[in-house]
Each structure stands twice: as C-alpha cells, then as structure tokens.
Amino acid sequence: MPDPVPQWWARRQFSRGLAVPYAVGTYRAAWAAYPELIRQYHPELNHGIVLSQIPLGADVLLCWECAVGHRFAATPTEQRQRPGRVRRRSSWCPECAALARPQPVVLGEARAIPARPKTPAPALCTKTPDLPTGTAFLSACAPKPASAAEGALRHALAERLVIADDVTAIKVARPFFRHTEVWPDILLPDLRIAIEYDTVGRHGLEHVGRREDVDRRKDRAVRGAGWEVVRVRMGKLQPLGPFDLPLTTLGATGVTRLIDRLRDIRGALVVDAFLR
Numbered sequence: 001m002p003d004p005v006p007q008w009w010a011r012r013q014f015s016r017g018l019a020v021p022y023a024v025g026t027y028r029a030a031w032a033a034y035p036e037l038i039r040q041y042h043p044e045l046n047h048g049i050v051l052s053q054i055p056l057g058a059d060v061l062l063c064w065e066c067a068v069g070h071r072f073a074a075t076p077t078e079q080r081q082r083p084g085r086v087r088r089r090s091s092w093c094p095e096c097a098a099l100a101r102p103q104p105v106v107l108g109e110a111r112a113i114p115a116r117p118k119t120p121a122p123a124l125c126t127k128t129p130d131l132p133t134g135t136a137f138l139s140a141c142a143p144k145p146a147s148a149a150e151g152a153l154r155h156a157l158a159e160r161l162v163i164a165d166d167v168t169a170i171k172v173a174r175p176f177f178r179h180t181e182v183w184p185d186i187l188l189p190d191l192r193i194a195i196e197y198d199t200v201g202r203h204g205l206e207h208v209g210r211r212e213d214v215d216r217r218k219d220r221a222v223r224g225a226g227w228e229v230v231r232v233r234m235g236k237l238q239p240l241g242p243f244d245l246p247l248t249t250l251g252a253t254g255v256t257r258l259i260d261r262l263r264d265i266r267g268a269l270v271v272d273a274f275l276r
Contacts, residue, residue, distance in 0.1 A: 008060035028052040032236030035204040036092045040064040066093035083209040131171045134225040136189040139169035150197045162274045172221040192227045199234045
C-alpha cells in the first residue's frame with residue numbers, strides 16, 4: 001500500500017537520518033520528461049514537498065490537479081503510465097479520461113445490458129511480404145514521418161552518410177501489434193542499425209508512460225531480428241538502450257555525435273566507408 005505524503009516523508013527522514021531526505025531539484029531532470037505532470041503537481045496539495053524531491057518510483061500517494069480542476073490521488077508510477085494509445089491531454093487525468101469515453105445510452109425502461117461477446121484478436125496484416133527475419137524492405141503499411149524534425153534529422157544525416165531511401169521496414173520474427181514488421185524512423189541496412197527520433201511531443205504524451213513500454217518492445221523486436229537500435233532522445237527523455245543518444249538540440253554537433261555512436265556499434269572502419 002502506498003503511504004500518504006506525510007508518512008512517506010517521515011519514513012524517508014528516519015531511514016536516511018536527514019531532516020530533508022531529498023533536496024529540492026534532486027529529481028528535476030527525471031521529471032522533466034513529463035511536462036504535463038509538472039503542470040498537474042502543486043506542492044501546497046502535498047504538504048509543501050515539491051515534485052523534484054520525489055523519486056519517480058516512490059510508493060507514495062500524491063495529490064494531482066488537472067487543467068480542468070479535477071483533483072485526484074495517484075502514485076508517481078500510476079501517473080507516468082496513464083497515457084495509452086490515445087493522444088489526448090485528458091488521458092493524464094482519470095476523471096477527464098472517463099468523461100471522454102462515450103457512455104451507453106438506454107432508452108425507455110431501465111434494463112440490464114447484456115455483456116458484449118468477446119471480440120477475437122485481430123488478424124495479422126497480410127501485406128507484409130514473406131521474407132527472412134531481419135530483411136529490410138519497402139512496406140506498404142509504413143506511416144509517413146511523424147514530424148518535420150524527424151525529416152530534418154534524416155536530411156542532415158543524409159548529407160554526411162549514405163542512407164537507403166528504398167526501405168521503410170524490418171521483417172521481425174514475432175508480431176508487433178498486427179504486423180510482422182516494424183517501421184523505424186531511419187534504416188541503415190548495410191550497418192543493420194535502426195535510428196529512432198524521440199520527443200515528448202506538443203502535449204508531453206509521446207514516448208512516456210505506456211508509450212515508453214511500446215518503444216522498449218519495439219527495440220526488442222528489432223534486436224531480435226539481428227539489428228541494433230539508436231534512439232535520439234531529445235529534451236529530458238532518458239536513454240532506454242545501451243546506444244541511445246540524449247540531445248538537447250540537434251544541429252551539426254548532434255549529427256556528429258550520432259555518427260560517432262554508429263562507429264561505437266559497428267566500428268569506424270565500417271561506418272566511415274559510407275561517409276560522403
């Protein structure tokens with residue numbers, strides 16, 4: 001059971017032998033990846049303890065207030081895992097999320113609503129070609145680039161490195177949602193390296209919470225196909241894998257660091273053969 005804030009703070013004071021077990025700012029960098037939660041947290045609702053004094057995995061029940069004014073209690077872990085597959089800011093608040101879901105309408109006399117039959121799992125997409133695991137190919141299902149910044153990274157990297165333009169997917173061994181393929185942002189088939197460009201997005205919903213779990217699952221699928229992954233993690237997003245590259249801005253220096261990271265994986269002799 002998570003502790004209320006006063007009991008949790010008292011336990012930390014006792015266990016660490018300090019009046020202030022965590023100084024203000026200790027976890028500021030970690031919380032920076034969740035701008036919506038920073039907006040929802042108010043020290044005056046949590047006995048004066050600021051968010052940067054609370055570890056992201058702390059088993060403590062905090063009070064939050066959404067932009068609409070709903071107040072609710074949740075642990076840091078529960079809040080960080082709220083964003084699901086929807087891209088609404090309401091997904092950070094349980095009350096807003098409930099209001100956003102359509103409710104069944106019953107006309108006339110009240111009666112029991114029969115349970116809906118379970119829907120079978122969706123069939124796998126049949127557009128993925130029958131290729132060996134790990135093969136890069138041009139997919140009919142690959143989405144368009146999600147942002148202009150992603151295109152800027154591709155363009156900047158293409159000025160320094162030979163990049164294949166005729167592949168958009170990697171054939172994987174196990175289904176990833178409804179496909180046996182994944183679509184990294186940039187593919188380097190000759191190096192067998194996939195590059196992902198990650199930001200939290202306009203409303204702080206991307207690549208955090210449950211979406212981070214999807215990123216980890218995608219990375220496992222790519223590595224299981226014999227490739228390596230480099231995630232360019234912008235802003236305050238923390239690395240997920242051994243070769244991820246945290247950057248505050250892109251620019252020429254960032255591209256140079258990315259190429260150096262490719263050298264760390266495949267060796268300078270191999271990577272430099274593809275330099276322009």
